[in-house]
Amino acid sequence: MRDFTKDHRWLSMNTATVRKQGDLLEIIDACARHGIGAISPWRDQVAHVGLEAAVRTVKAHGMKLSGYCRGGMFPHGADQAQAMRDDNRRAVDEAKALDAPCLVLVVGGLPQYSRPGSPASRDLGAARTQVVDGIAELLDYARKVGMPLAIEPLHPMYAADRACVNTMRHALDICDALDPGKTGALGVAVDMYHVWWDPELLAQIKRAGKSRLHAFHVCDWLVPTNHLLEDRGMMGDGVIDIRAARAAVEAQGFDGFSEVEIFSQNWWAQPMDTVLETCIERHKSVV
Amino acid sequence: MRDFTKDHRWLSMNTATVRKQGDLLEIIDACARHGIGAISPWRDQVAHVGLEAAVRTVKAHGMKLSGYCRGGMFPHGADQAQAMRDDNRRAVDEAKALDAPCLVLVVGGLPQYSRPGSPASRDLGAARTQVVDGIAELLDYARKVGMPLAIEPLHPMYAADRACVNTMRHALDICDALDPGKTGALGVAVDMYHVWWDPELLAQIKRAGKSRLHAFHVCDWLVPTNHLLEDRGMMGDGVIDIRAARAAVEAQGFDGFSEVEIFSQNWWAQPMDTVLETCIERHKSVV
Numbered sequence: 001m002r003d004f005t006k007d008h009r010w011l012s013m014n015t016a017t018v019r020k021q022g023d024l025l026e027i028i029d030a031c032a033r034h035g036i037g038a039i040s041p042w043r044d045q046v047a048h049v050g051l052e053a054a055v056r057t058v059k060a061h062g063m064k065l066s067g068y069c070r071g072g073m074f075p076h077g078a079d080q081a082q083a084m085r086d087d088n089r090r091a092v093d094e095a096k097a098l099d100a101p102c103l104v105l106v107v108g109g110l111p112q113y114s115r116p117g118s119p120a121s122r123d124l125g126a127a128r129t130q131v132v133d134g135i136a137e138l139l140d141y142a143r144k145v146g147m148p149l150a151i152e153p154l155h156p157m158y159a160a161d162r163a164c165v166n167t168m169r170h171a172l173d174i175c176d177a178l179d180p181g182k183t184g185a186l187g188v189a190v191d192m193y194h195v196w197w198d199p200e201l202l203a204q205i206k207r208a209g210k211s212r213l214h215a216f217h218v219c220d221w222l223v224p225t226n227h228l229l230e231d232r233g234m235m236g237d238g239v240i241d242i243r244a245a246r247a248a249v250e251a252q253g254f255d256g257f258s259e260v261e262i263f264s265q266n267w268w269a270q271p272m273d274t275v276l277e278t279c280i281e282r283h284k285s286v287v
Numbered sequence: 288m289r290d291f292t293k294d295h296r297w298l299s300m301n302t303a304t305v306r307k308q309g310d311l312l313e314i315i316d317a318c319a320r321h322g323i324g325a326i327s328p329w330r331d332q333v334a335h336v337g338l339e340a341a342v343r344t345v346k347a348h349g350m351k352l353s354g355y356c357r358g359g360m361f362p363h364g365a366d367q368a369q370a371m372r373d374d375n376r377r378a379v380d381e382a383k384a385l386d387a388p389c390l391v392l393v394v395g396g397l398p399q400y401s402r403p404g405s406p407a408s409r410d411l412g413a414a415r416t417q418v419v420d421g422i423a424e425l426l427d428y429a430r431k432v433g434m435p436l437a438i439e440p441l442h443p444m445y446a447a448d449r450a451c452v453n454t455m456r457h458a459l460d461i462c463d464a465l466d467p468g469k470t471g472a473l474g475v476a477v478d479m480y481h482v483w484w485d486p487e488l489l490a491q492i493k494r495a496g497k498s499r500l501h502a503f504h505v506c507d508w509l510v511p512t513n514h515l516l517e518d519r520g521m522m523g524d525g526v527i528d529i530r531a532a533r534a535a536v537e538a539q540g541f542d543g544f545s546e547v548e549i550f551s552q553n554w555w556a557q558p559m560d561t562v563l564e565t566c567i568e569r570h571k572s573v574v
Contacts, residue, residue: 110526113510122528128486157444159484160510160526170486197446199415199457223400223447228512239397239447241409 001250004258004287011283012038012066014217014261015045018275020268024049027272028057034276038064038257040215041098043091055097066257067150067189067215068100072163073108074134075127077118084115088138092147101256102150102214103142104189106163107131113161127164135186136178143185150214151175152189155197157228168195168204175212182211190249191217191261193232196240202248210253218242218287219262232262234278236286246287258287288537291545291574298570299325299353301504301548302332305562307555311336314559315344321563325351325544327502328385330378342384353544354437354476354502355387359450360395361421362414364405371402375425379434388543389437389501390429391476393450394418400448414451422473423465430472437501438462439476442484444515455482455491462499469498477536478504478548480519483527489535497540505529505574506549519549521565523573533574545574 004010013036015027022030024045031039039058046054058065071091076084095103108114108131110121121127135149142149151171154163165171171188179186188208195201205213220238225231235242246258260279267275291297300323302314309317311332318326326345333341345352358378363371382390395401395418397408408414422436429436438458441450452458458475466473475495482488492500507525512518522529533545547566554562 122526124484124486124528155444156442156484157512157515160508164484166484166486197411197443197451197453199411199453221447225444225515228444228515239409241411 001247005284008035008280008283009037010257011036011280012040012257012259013276013279014040014069014259016042016069017260017262017267017279018272019045021272021275024054025057028061028063030272030276032061032063034273034280036276036280038066040065040067040069040259040261042069043094046094046098051094051097058098065098065100066259067102067104068095068098070104070106071138071149072105073114075108075111075118075130075164076115077111080115080118084134085137088134089141092138092142092145095147096145100147102148102187102189104215105135105149105151106154107135107151107165109159109161109164124159124164131164132174132177135174139178139186148184148214149186150189151186152191153194155194166194167198167200168208169200172204172207172212182209184211187212187214189215189217190245192240192242192245193217193219193221196221196245201245205245205248205252208252213249213252213254215259216246216249216254216256217259217261219260227265230263230265232264234262234267235260235282242287258283288534289542292571295322295567295570296324297544298323298567299327299544299546300563300566301327301356301546303329303356304547304549304554304566305559306332308559308562311341312344315348315350317559317563319348319350321560321567323563323567325353327352327354327356327546327548329356330381333381333385338381338384345385352385352387353546354389354391355382355385357391357393358425358436359392360401362395362398362405362417362451363402364398367402367405371421372424375421376428379425379429379432382434383432387434389435389474389476391502392422392436392438393441394422394438394452396446396448396451411446411451418451419461419464422461426465426473435471435501436473437476438473439478440481442481454485454487455495456487459491459494459499469496471498474499474501476502476504477532479527479529479532480504480506480508483508483532488532492532492535492539495539500536500539500541502546503533503536503541503543504546504548506547514552517550517552519551521549521554522547522569529574545570
């Protein structure tokens with residue numbers, strides 16, 4: 001297991017963590033100033049400053065990416081099919097332009113939430129079928145472009161509106177079905193916030209193996225949690241045994257970044273430098 | 288599958304649904320007035336009016352129980368061991384006095400939340416071991432008394448503080464380990480709020496079979512959900528396909544009550560009669 005206590009060379013900042021404090025170019029500047037060598041940006045943040053400016057600034061700082069957020073939201077009504085397909089292909093192209101190691105997929109929940117305007121449904125099974133079909137189709141395109149896809153299982157509390165793939169087991173079943181050869185074209189993003197509770201977590205990390213462990217995201221689960229979406233905790237402030245999980249992914253050979261992704265009204269209200277400094281400190285002491 | 292559209296003979300009210308509108312005796316009176324023939328009371332509600340008065344009022348109305356809430360909260364520090372054991376045995380005794388068909392077990396999360404005063408821990412695996420040990424010990428007692436135990440898998444968002452058994456699969460693994468003969472002494476309470484998202488739900492209901500399906504609880508999952516604990520929805524107001532799940536439990540031979548359990552600041556603010564009338568209407572039209 002790598003020693004994180006002495007420096008933060010393996011720290012990556014998911015740029016949503018400080019999205020309220022500045023635009024993407026300002027976030028990249030701040031990360032560089034703090035010696036942070038990697039980021040994982042969101043599409044809306046890239047769009048806001050323009051893809052070319054984002055690529056230029058990333059390159060100018062020698063910044064690496066640990067992922068690109070995000071493709072997905074596959075369940076859809078018939079009228080949304082073409083837009084869903086085009087949108088996801090653009091996400092792959094943007095990830096490639098930014099030289100991301102993978103495009104993270106938040107697969108979507110019921111169609112009315114994944115692609116607004118779609119007919120309302122309570123059929124989660126049908127949504128899951130559309131997810132598998134959607135990934136299969138996007139995977140063909142992503143293979144040609146050379147962009148690995150990473151399915152991110154989301155916490156079950158997001159099953160209706162954000163992602164109906166909620167466990168590592170389910171995500172890996174999809175990987176087995178669509179990429180049985182374990183080529184690396186399809187894998188998972190292991191975000192501790194979503195999977196920490198799962199009694200099968202360590203077994204499924206082992207099942208995934210290095211070829212399917214595309215990303216490792218950290219934050220913490222607070223007790224109490226006061227908001228379903230925007231009350232994630234800083235590493236060390238909650239109940240997740242992050243180090244045990246990092247040991248498990250590294251035992252499989254994972255040697256990528258530890259990406260901090262915190263959606264939090266509390267941390268969004270802090271100065272950017274405070275958040276980055278705290279992330280660095282906790283990366284060393286807790287992750 | 289039973290026809291619920293014509294009457295509400297199979298409706299049970301979990302008394303927490305109207306806990307802010309009256310005490311247990313008032314709730315029983317109101318249920319009887321609305322032709323509701325079963326309840327599932329909580330221990331604190333029973334304690335508030337006294338066990339004898341509760342038993343007397345239940346009998347006077349010919350009211351049945353669909354369960355008794357609740358035993359559990361097994362993870363504990365050494366100083367809390369005896370209190371945990373005594374507390375759970377008292378819960379079994381109360382359930383017996385009230386002639387409940389089962390004692391529902393909310394198994395507890397990390398020890399500092401399950402039994403306050405216990406040392407803080409992030410070791411969910413150790414908590415799960417304490418849960419299995421605690422159920423095993425209580426089961427010996429419950430068998431002697433003749434009170435079936437029902438493990439209720441809780442939504443993963445409660446893994447830290449309320450229950451570290453979060454899937455039907457996990458609950459049934461425990462049943463297999465502790466009651467391999469499927470005697471009926473140990474089973475599960477299937478609460479749709481907690482398990483609706485699980486892609487294995489229908490398969491695990493089949494695995495459970497009649498001998499382990501001790502209770503069936505309904506409400507709905509709202510989008511958005513604004514509070515982790517107190518924003519459950521009335522059946523029909525959310526995204527859960529309740530009828531598909533009822534079909535699955537009845538296909539296994541389950542012929543018990545459909546118990547409405549809604550923790551909701553919204554419904555607690557309504558008059559008791561309004562809540563009961565709405566439950567009856569939705570029981571017929573949605574469940």
